[in-house]
Amino acid sequence: MFSEPCQHSLLNSPEEVAKLLLEHDNYLICPHINPDPDSLGSAVGLYLGLRKLGKTVKVYLPEETPPYMDYLLQHADVQLVQPLEMGWKMIFVDLGTPKQLHPGVKLIHPWLDIDHHMGPVSFTRYAYIDQQAPATSEIVFRILKHMNAPFDKIIATCLYSALVFDTRNLTTPATTPATLRQAADLVEAGADPTYVNQMLNQQKPLNLMKLMGEVFANLNSALDDTLIWAVVPKSLQEKYEVDENEIDYLISDLLTIASTEVILMFKETSSGHVKVSWRSKCHVDVNRIARQFGGGGHHYACGARLSLPLKQAVRQVVTSTQEAMESALAVA
Ligand SMILES: [Mn+2]
Numbered sequence: 001m002f003s004e005p006c007q008h009s010l011l012n013s014p015e016e017v018a019k020l021l022l023e024h025d026n027y028l029i030c031p032h033i034n035p036d037p038d039s040l041g042s043a044v045g046l047y048l049g050l051r052k053l054g055k056t057v058k059v060y061l062p063e064e065t066p067p068y069m070d071y072l073l074q075h076a077d078v079q080l081v082q083p084l085e086m087g088w089k090m091i092f093v094d095l096g097t098p099k100q101l102h103p104g105v106k107l108i109h110p111w112l113d114i115d116h117h118m119g120p121v122s123f124t125r126y127a128y129i130d131q132q133a134p135a136t137s138e139i140v141f142r143i144l145k146h147m148n149a150p151f152d153k154i155i156a157t158c159l160y161s162a163l164v165f166d167t168r169n170l171t172t173p174a175t176t177p178a179t180l181r182q183a184a185d186l187v188e189a190g191a192d193p194t195y196v197n198q199m200l201n202q203q204k205p206l207n208l209m210k211l212m213g214e215v216f217a218n219l220n221s222a223l224d225d226t227l228i229w230a231v232v233p234k235s236l237q238e239k240y241e242v243d244e245n246e247i248d249y250l251i252s253d254l255l256t257i258a259s260t261e262v263i264l265m266f267k268e269t270s271s272g273h274v275k276v277s278w279r280s281k282c283h284v285d286v287n288r289i290a291r292q293f294g295g296g297g298h299h300y301a302c303g304a305r306l307s308l309p310l311k312q313a314v315r316q317v318v319t320s321t322q323e324a325m326e327s328a329l330a331v332a
Pocket of ligand 1 (some may be wrong): 038039094116135136166
């Protein structure tokens with residue numbers, strides 16, 4: 001019987017991660033709860049790369065994901081139930097914090113954490129955290145390159161999808177010339193930008209658009225409309241028969257409003273929580289606000305889950321966000 005990790009080592013480069021992955025075998029890759037295309041694309045891209053190098057690998061995903069991401073999953077050996085036999089080394093991608101794990105994930109052999117969120121979080125034996133990386137997939141790409149994994153169209157599609165998702169189509173401030181070169185390498189390896197754009201950005205169901213119409217008609221704002229928030233109660237999701245995971249789509253549309261600095265979205269979930277999402281255009285570090293509520297993410301995008309009634313969650317989060325914005329915009 002193996003023992004739980006008693007030591008934590010931070011790795012210093014993708015090269016070190018590559019070396020470690022080549023030395024071992026039997027990997028179980030876990031995305032975060034309610035995974036986004038960066039977490040899923042990174043997980044499946046890493047899975048496929050390791051498979052090509054002869055490793056035994058599985059992806060563990062104990063939940064349904066919105067249909068628009070099916071194309072990322074179709075080539076992976078996805079386990080809905082955690083394999084509990086010994087020997088699986090768990091690899092976490094894009095996690096941010098262990099709180100972002102699905103409750104169905106048991107930390108049996110937490111071995112490696114690959115991430116670009118605030119860190120380090122020492123719950124795994126090894127971790128490689130690069131906060132400058134625009135997406136976790138950007139790190140996975142570099143790891144696979146150091147392992148000399150052959151890139152094919154499917155791996156390239158997974159990693160390209162993850163990269164363009166987290167960089168809002170290669171436009172966030174984290175997008176550098178190196179990011180664009182990596183995107184070009186992935187297109188050269190077979191990723192099709194037109195196809196990926198269709199998959200990620202043109203899959204909204206009609207009933208979601210109708211729900212968005214009602215949500216947008218009832219937007220709230222403060223601070224001269226620099227703060228705008230949308231509230232999506234369960235009753236509205238039921239009225240339009242919209243899957244709660246699909247509602248996350250609408251936040252990026254709110255960022256297109258000219259006056260906004262910060263966007264907030266409140267979604268009542270079936271688990272009884274309120275999921276809060278923050279997006280910032282520039283000056284306001286919304287991650288600092290999310291952390292006050294036990295959440296986290298990045299300067300420009302983050303979230304938290306609150307065990308509060310919807311109205312109370314809205315009141316508390318709007319107040320804190322307003323305060324943070326007033327001080328951030330005063331110095332900007
Ligand atoms: Mn990410």
